[in-house]
Structures are given as structure tokens and as C-alpha cells.
Amino acid sequence: MKIIEESRIEIIHQLPEREAVRYALFDFDGTLSLIREGWQAIMIPMMIEILMQTPDHEDKETITAIVRDFVTRLTGKQTIFQMIQLAEEVKKRRGNAEDPLTYKDEYHERLLKRIQYRLDGLRSQHIHPEDFLVPGAISILEGLQSHGVKCYLASGTDEKYVLDEAELLHLTPYFTGIYGAQDDYVNFSKKMVIQRIITENHLSGPEFVAFGDGFVEIEDTKSVNGIAIGVATNEADREGIDEWKRSRLIQAGADLIIPDFRVTESLLQILFPAK
Numbered sequence: 043m044k045i046i047e048e049s050r051i052e053i054i055h056q057l058p059e060r061e062a063v064r065y066a067l068f069d070f071d072g073t074l075s076l077i078r079e080g081w082q083a084i085m086i087p088m089m090i091e092i093l094m095q096t097p098d099h100e101d102k103e104t105i106t107a108i109v110r111d112f113v114t115r116l117t118g119k120q121t122i123f124q125m126i127q128l129a130e131e132v133k134k135r136r137g138n139a140e141d142p143l144t145y146k147d148e149y150h151e152r153l154l155k156r157i158q159y160r161l162d163g164l165r166s167q168h169i170h171p172e173d174f175l176v177p178g179a180i181s182i183l184e185g186l187q188s189h190g191v192k193c194y195l196a197s198g199t200d201e202k203y204v205l206d207e208a209e210l211l212h213l214t215p216y217f218t219g220i221y222g223a224q225d226d227y228v229n230f231s232k233k234m235v236i237q238r239i240i241t242e243n244h245l246s247g248p249e250f251v252a253f254g255d256g257f258v259e260i261e262d263t264k265s266v267n268g269i270a271i272g273v274a275t276n277e278a279d280r281e282g283i284d285e286w287k288r289s290r291l292i293q294a295g296a297d298l299i300i301p302d303f304r305v306t307e308s309l310l311q312i313l314f315p316a317k
């Protein structure tokens with residue numbers, strides 16, 4: 043493991059020999075957007091609350107560890123999968139599980155209470171988009187563009203919200219395609235988006251790079267032999283590394299770990315070495 047001191051890029055695996063990177067995929071929440079910062083602090087307590095009401099629940103500490111673990115493992119997938127797991131956990135403890143969609147609506151309502159002022163502020167232009175972007179987000183998108191890389195966005199958040207929030211952050215023009223979760227959740231996954239990009243453009247794995255702060259996009263990228271960059275931003279402070287994210291991203295197979303996109307210049311040198 044080697045850390046490039048000045049740039050704070052952590053190299054977990056040396057990047058494979060490759061032709062130039064040509065396509066990039068970005069996760070949205072936590073990777074580019076901070077609009078939904080703090081969602082875990084809404085989802086996890088809600089799930090703990092529900093599980094603590096089941097007849098066969100363990101002590102709160104055990105439940106907390108279980109919830110935290112499956113929420114993290116499923117981060118990057120559509121939200122509904124976290125709710126499907128919740129319903130399973132309720133059943134395991136002899137509770138009456140709701141429809142996962144009901145849990146998802148409840149969660150979203152609670153989350154909106156936390157983030158509504160951000161959406162309103164961005165819409166009325168009282169808040170500057172930069173305040174809710176991961177630092178340096180625009181610089182990496184412009185940098186990739188200048189190298190001729192086509193960028194896609196794929197999120198586990200419902201597509202209508204992703205389109206709206208990307209627009210509020212002025213990100214839309216940077217992307218060739220923007221994808222989010224569909225009601226028909228079986229027919230959408232990040233893996234499908236990745237596979238389509240690879241097949242349609244006849245890419246060898248390392249011509250494809252993905253940026254994400256979730257387990258799922260890193261794992262999916264490594265499964266097609268792409269370059270996976272873990273974005274371990276401390277979302278609340280916007281400075282430094284979130285150690286919990288970092289260790290999960292490494293576990294998922296990330297090749298590089300970055301704190302945010304203030305490292306764009308060095309990152310581009312790694313991705314596009316001078317021949």
C-alpha cells in the first residue's frame with residue numbers, strides 16, 4: 043500500500059496495463075452530491091426503531107450492528123433492497139413486516155425533512171451548488187472531458203430525484219447518460235448500466251473507470267475488470283477521509299482511495315500517464 047503524500051491518493055492496487063480510459067461511471071449520492079448527506083442517520087435509526095418493536099428482538103446494540111452492516115453492504119443498490127432486507131429481518135424476529143415499498147416511503151419522508159431546505163435553497167438560488175458538491179467534483183468532470191472520456195451517472199436513488207438533483211447542482215451537461223432507480227427494480231442495476239457501456243463500446247475492462255462511495259459500484263466495476271476508485275469523503279466535514287467508508291471500499295476491491303476530488307490533478311496523472 044502506497045500513499046502519494048501531497049495528493050492524498052491511496053493506491054491499493056497498481057492499475058493494470060491499459061490503453062487510455064475512455065468511459066467513466068459516477069455514483070451520485072456521496073460521490074458527487076452532498077444533497078442527501080446524512081441519509082444513514084435517518085435510515086439506520088428508523089430500522090432500529092422498527093426492529094426493536096418485533097417480539098424476538100435482540101438488545102439494541104446487537105440490532106444496531108446488524109442494521110448498520112446490511113445497510114452498508116447494500117449501499118449503492120437501489121434503496122428498495124435495503125427495505126426488502128428490513129422486511130426480512132422483521133420476519134426473522136416474528137414481527138409483522140410491512141411491504142418494503144411502505145418502508146421506503148416512510149424513510150423518504152423522514153429524509154426529505156432533513157434535506158428539504160437544501161433542495162429549496164438550491165432551487166431558489168439562495169444556496170450555491172458548490173455547497174452541496176463533493177469538493178472538486180466539477181474539476182474531475184472537466185478533466186475527464188478534456189481527455190475525451192464519456193461520463194455516465196448511475197444512482198440507486200429514484201431516477202426522478204437524481205435527474206432533478208443533478209440539474210440543481212448543474213451537473214447534467216457533463217453526462218452522456220443519467221440513470222436512477224425505477225419502480226420496476228428488477229430491470230435496473232448499476233451492474234446492468236456498466237455491462238451495457240462495456241458491451242456497446244467494445245471496451246476492455248481497464249478502459250472503463252468508476253467512481254463511487256458504495257460497496258456495490260466498486261464490486262460491479264471489479265467484476266468487469268474496470269478501474270474502481272473509492273471516494274471516501276467525510277461528507278459532514280467535507281474534509282478528510284471517512285474511515286468506515288474507506289475500509290468498506292477497500293474490502294469491495296477499490297484500486298484507489300481518494301478523500302474527494304481536490305486530488306483531480308494527480309488523479310488524472312495516474313489515469314492518463316504520459317507515454
Ligand SMILES: [Mg+2]
Nearest residue numbers: 069071072256
Ligand atoms: Mg453513494
